Amino acid sequence: MSDLAAEPRGSHTEVRNAGLFFRRWLANPLQMGSIIPSSPALCAKIAKLVTLAEDEVVVELGAGTGVISRALLAHGVPPERLVVVEIVRDMADHLRSVLPGVNVICGDAFELSRALPERLHGKVGTAICGIPLVMLPLEQQQRFVDAVESVAPGRGFLLYTYCITSPLPYGKLNLTAKREAWTPLNFPPASVWRYRPAH
Ligand SMILES: C[S@@+](CC[C@H](N)C(=O)[O-])C[C@H]1O[C@@H](n2cnc3c(N)ncnc32)[C@H](O)[C@@H]1O
Numbered sequence: 001m002s003d004l005a006a007e008p009r010g011s012h013t014e015v016r017n018a019g020l021f022f023r024r025w026l027a028n029p030l031q032m033g034s035i036i037p038s039s040p041a042l043c044a045k046i047a048k049l050v051t052l053a054e055d056e057v058v059v060e061l062g063a064g065t066g067v068i069s070r071a072l073l074a075h076g077v078p079p080e081r082l083v084v085v086e087i088v089r090d091m092a093d094h095l096r097s098v099l100p101g102v103n104v105i106c107g108d109a110f111e112l113s114r115a116l117p118e119r120l121h122g123k124v125g126t127a128i129c130g131i132p133l134v135m136l137p138l139e140q141q142q143r144f145v146d147a148v149e150s151v152a153p154g155r156g157f158l159l160y161t162y163c164i165t166s167p168l169p170y171g172k173l174n175l176t177a178k179r180e181a182w183t184p185l186n187f188p189p190a191s192v193w194r195y196r197p198a199h
Pocket residue numbers: 021031032033034036037038039061062063064065066067068085086087088091107108109110130131132
């Protein structure tokens with residue numbers, strides 16, 4: 001998709017705002033899951049896995065500083081077809097300032113059917129999750145899976161993680177799992193998993 005893209009404003013370094021990220025980690029380490037934003041290498045691997053039909057959008061859940069959003073734009077996702085959901089108001093404000101034209105929603109990914117405008121239900125080409133689901137109990141993980149399923153039936157989602165094995169107990173969540181990418185060029189090294197409903 002990259003030939004369709006206008007180069008988005010702001011370098012990876014400008015967008016990543018490591019200070020804001022670290023302050024949020026200090027405030028709520030479980031919600032952030034990492035001390036520093038994702039690396040350019042990881043962002044690029046995620047962007048390559050995105051699929052998007054003409055009438056669809058990409059939805060990024062837990063966009064943090066927006067480094068992955070920016071990689072998606074650089075890869076060719078048009079800003080008006082990128083929707084990012086971020087629960088922390090300061091981070092959502094930061095995202096609005098560094099991602100012009102992108103639909104930034106300050107809301108809870110676990111309440112996705114409410115957060116996402118109804119006209120986009122069933123129009124999600126790819127959902128990407130940055131929320132550290134691995135740290136949550138099974139019931140919460142199931143809530144997240146159900147939330148994605150409610151707006152993107154049958155599509156599943158991408159999840160990036162520092163775990164060596166699957167961060168989700170996919171059998172218990174009635175999902176299939178595939179590790180689609182891995183990079184040592186992130187701190188810590190990271191994988192990207194794709195989960196889909198097993199039925
Ligand atoms: C690991 S960070 C994202 C990192 C991002 N890729 C980056 O490198 O900047 C996880 C993000 O998910 C957000 N988050 C956590 N729980 C959330 C929820 N329920 N709904 C939406 N966002 C959430 C956090 O505020 C945080 O910004």
